[in-house]
Amino acid sequence: MSVTKKRYAMTVDTRQCVGCKACVLSCKAENDVPDGFCRDWIVEDVRGEFPLLAAEIRSERCNHCSDAPCVKNCPTGASHVNEGGIVLVTHGKCSGCKACIAACPYDARFVHPKGYVDKCTFCLHRVQKGLKPGCVAVCPTGTLAFGDLNDSESDVSKNLRTRRWKVNHPESGAQPNLFFLL
Amino acid sequence: MTQSRREFIKIGAAGVAVAAAGTGLASNWWGLDPDVVHDPGTDGDKIVPTFCELCFWKCGVLAHVKNGRVTKIQGNPEHPLSNGRLCPRGTGGMGLLYDPDRLKRPLLRRKGKRGEQAFEEVSWEAALDFTAEKLELIRKTHGPEAVALFSHGYGGSFFKTLMAAYGSASIAAPSYAQCRGAREVGFQLTFGSSLGSPENLDLGNSRCITLIGSHLGENMHNTQVQDFAAAIAKGATVIAVDPRFSTAAGKAKYWLPIKPGTDIALLLAWMHVIVNEGLYDREYVDANTTGLAELRAHLEDKTPEWAFTETTIRPEVIVETARVIAGARPASLIHPGRHTSWYGDDTQRSRAVAILNALVGSWGRRGGFFIPASMGAPKIALPAPATKPRPAPDTPKGVSFPFADETLAHGLRDASIPGTAAYDVKGWIVYGTNLIQALPEPAKTIQAIQELELLVAVDVLPAEIVGWADVVLPECTYLERWDDVGVTPWREPFLAVRQPVVAPMHESKPGWWIAKQLATRLGHGDFFPYDDAGKMVEGRLAKAGYDVDAVKAKGLVRGKAVPVTTEDGLALSFATPSKKIEIYSKQMEAAGLAPLPVYTHHEEAGSGRFRLLYGRSPVHTFGRTTNNRFLGEVMKDNEVWLNAKIAKERGLANGQNVVLVNQDGVKSPPARLKATERMRPDCVYVVHGFGHTDPGLKFAKGRGIDDNALMSRSKIDPAMGGTGMNVNFVSVEKA
Numbered sequence: 001m002s003v004t005k006k007r008y009a010m011t012v013d014t015r016q017c018v019g020c021k022a023c024v025l026s027c028k029a030e031n032d033v034p035d036g037f038c039r040d041w042i043v044e045d046v047r048g049e050f051p052l053l054a055a056e057i058r059s060e061r062c063n064h065c066s067d068a069p070c071v072k073n074c075p076t077g078a079s080h081v082n083e084g085g086i087v088l089v090t091h092g093k094c095s096g097c098k099a100c101i102a103a104c105p106y107d108a109r110f111v112h113p114k115g116y117v118d119k120c121t122f123c124l125h126r127v128q129k130g131l132k133p134g135c136v137a138v139c140p141t142g143t144l145a146f147g148d149l150n151d152s153e154s155d156v157s158k159n160l161r162t163r164r165w166k167v168n169h170p171e172s173g174a175q176p177n178l179f180f181l182l
Numbered sequence: 183m184t185q186s187r188r189e190f191i192k193i194g195a196a197g198v199a200v201a202a203a204g205t206g207l208a209s210n211w212w213g214l215d216p217d218v219v220h221d222p223g224t225d226g227d228k229i230v231p232t233f234c235e236l237c238f239w240k241c242g243v244l245a246h247v248k249n250g251r252v253t254k255i256q257g258n259p260e261h262p263l264s265n266g267r268l269c270p271r272g273t274g275g276m277g278l279l280y281d282p283d284r285l286k287r288p289l290l291r292r293k294g295k296r297g298e299q300a301f302e303e304v305s306w307e308a309a310l311d312f313t314a315e316k317l318e319l320i321r322k323t324h325g326p327e328a329v330a331l332f333s334h335g336y337g338g339s340f341f342k343t344l345m346a347a348y349g350s351a352s353i354a355a356p357s358y359a360q361c362r363g364a365r366e367v368g369f370q371l372t373f374g375s376s377l378g379s380p381e382n383l384d385l386g387n388s389r390c391i392t393l394i395g396s397h398l399g400e401n402m403h404n405t406q407v408q409d410f411a412a413a414i415a416k417g418a419t420v421i422a423v424d425p426r427f428s429t430a431a432g433k434a435k436y437w438l439p440i441k442p443g444t445d446i447a448l449l450l451a452w453m454h455v456i457v458n459e460g461l462y463d464r465e466y467v468d469a470n471t472t473g474l475a476e477l478r479a480h481l482e483d484k485t486p487e488w489a490f491t492e493t494t495i496r497p498e499v500i501v502e503t504a505r506v507i508a509g510a511r512p513a514s515l516i517h518p519g520r521h522t523s524w525y526g527d528d529t530q531r532s533r534a535v536a537i538l539n540a541l542v543g544s545w546g547r548r549g550g551f552f553i554p555a556s557m558g559a560p561k562i563a564l565p566a567p568a569t570k571p572r573p574a575p576d577t578p579k580g581v582s583f584p585f586a587d588e589t590l591a592h593g594l595r596d597a598s599i600p601g602t603a604a605y606d607v608k609g610w611i612v613y614g615t616n617l618i619q620a621l622p623e624p625a626k627t628i629q630a631i632q633e634l635e636l637l638v639a640v641d642v643l644p645a646e647i648v649g650w651a652d653v654v655l656p657e658c659t660y661l662e663r664w665d666d667v668g669v670t671p672w673r674e675p676f677l678a679v680r681q682p683v684v685a686p687m688h689e690s691k692p693g694w695w696i697a698k699q700l701a702t703r704l705g706h707g708d709f710f711p712y713d714d715a716g717k718m719v720e721g722r723l724a725k726a727g728y729d730v731d732a733v734k735a736k737g738l739v740r741g742k743a744v745p746v747t748t749e750d751g752l753a754l755s756f757a758t759p760s761k762k763i764e765i766y767s768k769q770m771e772a773a774g775l776a777p778l779p780v781y782t783h784h785e786e787a788g789s790g791r792f793r794l795l796y797g798r799s800p801v802h803t804f805g806r807t808t809n810n811r812f813l814g815e816v817m818k819d820n821e822v823w824l825n826a827k828i829a830k831e832r833g834l835a836n837g838q839n840v841v842l843v844n845q846d847g848v849k850s851p852p853a854r855l856k857a858t859e860r861m862r863p864d865c866v867y868v869v870h871g872f873g874h875t876d877p878g879l880k881f882a883k884g885r886g887i888d889d890n891a892l893m894s895r896s897k898i899d900p901a902m903g904g905t906g907m908n909v910n911f912v913s914v915e916k917a
Contacts, residue, residue, distance in 0.1 A: 013415070015414055015415070015433070016411040016414055016415055018398075018399030018400070018402075018407060018410075018411070018429050018430075018433075018800065019399070019429060019800070020269060020270050020399065020402050020407070020800035020801070021270045021800065021801055021816045021817075022267075022268060022269055022270040022273055022800075024270070024815075024816055025270045025273040025274050025812065025813070025815070025816065026254075026256075026268070026273050028812070028815065029224065029253070029254035029255070029273060029274075029276065029812075030222065030224055030254055031222045031224070032222045032223070032224055032253075035811075035815065036815070038815070038816075046427070046432070046858075046859070046860060048859065049859050050427075050439070050825060050826070050827070050859045050860070050861070050862070050863075051427075051437070051439045051862075053427045053431075053432075053437070053859060053860065054432070055427070055429070055431075055432030056432075057429070057432070080217050082217060082219060083219070088217065088218075088219065088220075090216075090217050090218050091218070091220060092218075121219075121220075124219050125219055125220070125221040125222065128219065137256065137257075137266070137267070138256065138257065138267055138268050138273060139267060140267045140268065140269055140402075140404050140407050140408050140411070141399075141407060141408065141410075141411030142408070142411055142412065142415065143411070
């Protein structure tokens, strides 16, 4: 029996997102993120001049890059690629040196008050139980989808097949896995 | 928001550098430690379903409890209002439960003047005895109707029972005259049915959604925003009429940055096009309405060219959007709005919205307005009140509002100023509504308070109104109490339960207990024939034939779907005098009001001033949540939105502090300026509910500004008495 390796990814439908920040707060509660920090955030990109305006709202987080600069730049091996390509930080191995923070093209990491570097985990602890990440589960507008890119029937695969999309900072070469549907 | 995240990182980097070195280096086994998937451990050892009270939509939630502490709150997948999803506020219920500023023990003002907050902590016994004695005294001296209840929130039902027992019908909520009242009256007059909450909108199936000032997405009623997003996903056209480039405008194919106060002109011009071009639903209109001929004549001169001069929306845009609205019929929804107390002619505007919906045949149709279904449980039998109370004195002497179908909250306030109404109001019980920020003309609210013989506040947090009370009765939060059975008319019938997730913290008590204690002391214990509201709820559910344990385990019971649109097989009927949709309203005519919607040219800002507009943020339910530190993580204060070019002309920079000064010289504290292309040049905008002043709100106090403090004027709707509040003008000055 051949087992296809999973490649987890997330799609963010910018047409549907209203920027309500339920994703941010759901993540904070789910992951017990300390006060003053967050693992995901909202960007409101408004262009033009009154009255000719256009807006794009994006729910952003770690891109769980396939060629992750944080992992390559981690001196202790704390930042690593876990199941399904999800980039994680093993707390006990992290020295808090911040090399990964400097390397990350997405500004997705911060130093947890306990001393290790922290960021979005795609809620792998939930995914392993068959649940969706906290942000995806709460999202009232259905903006967020999560799944396996190697499964052609997953929501993310279908979204990327049927919609126009972009990634942030494609020039980084990091091969991000957070896709914005346009 | 990138900026605030950068701030987070800065704080993190600076504040914890020492800790960082410490913990990391403590492990000398970097290479040998296995890679771990850390589980944050927030799953509950117990999950309790209940329904939310962070706003008034009543979404079903699942509260995770671990070691007796609520760790997270998620949407209940079984509940038709949440569908497993939540808005940010509902997600942050823990921030209310564990707010360190909560009212913890009963407080009594034995000395000092009202408002000086010279409170003493007392026992429940003492607080309840004091309250009951004062209530009895007012009843003897002035009659029971001289006590008014102001109530907002589901737990208020027990205090309404208390009022029935005590003998007063003076019960009001600012959610009527200060919010959705005019909308309800406009629809009631036209379709014979108001909309209520949650509104009966089939947004998810709409092909065209027209928003008049409604900023869905910022106004974050969970199911409504779910449906709005679903419609967008299916390619619905959005037309956003708003002086501000709202989130919804950002989703719109057509953004019409209308001059504030001119919506009725636009609505009339749209109808002019739709009627003249014969684009209306002829079959539906012929079968179900009266008054089309009168409307046609009324619209003759309401041309797009005429409307352009009022609205600043170009005639060709009016024509095109009118065709788009009609083209999507009947799944074309002209959103009725919710907070509609704007200009004092709000019933007229609501009627115009209702009639436009009638022309496109959206009432009772898929993608328009569904006809809600509900299910009930037998109510507990209560004694008949001894006498019929006098009507609430909620209008000035000699004034009446023919279509007011709820009591006016500001009217009861005004009646507290002696000699102004049919009789004087002498005592207030205020349940969960911060009248200081909710009623316009706040100086009048303070004046009225000083005239009272008793002010009782029942609340969770020390909102400003609590500081003015004589006695403060600390209620526990929705997560710590039973409330009555949750009955919500919706697309499908269901009943929900609100049950305690954790035991009441501090010395707070559930509302039902407080009301029962007062009733018992007043000799009306028989209105609360139970010792535990949970048993009462269970009894009602059992009597209705439901499996009580199953309902408690799921948090709700769903009924059988029934037809809610004509497409499902519903037969339309209208509870108007003519049994038809009344385009021409003989009821209005009989009351001496315009039977077809008329446009009034409202006062304009004048040079150097801007119309003050206000609205919602998805993160907050006005002032009720702004002390919630968890929600404060993503929104701590509000900003003053001002057109970027105007700001530049005045030498005001984005992000600098400004003050607003209104037409009567009322000045706001400093607030951050948001100089933005997203505003028309003739108005400013702030999110409502900030600028708290009560010292007990240690987080919210002094953050942002309170728009209501600047509302020294309001304009009264002659049809239903609502207070139009978009009638204040401010200058923007350097702080």
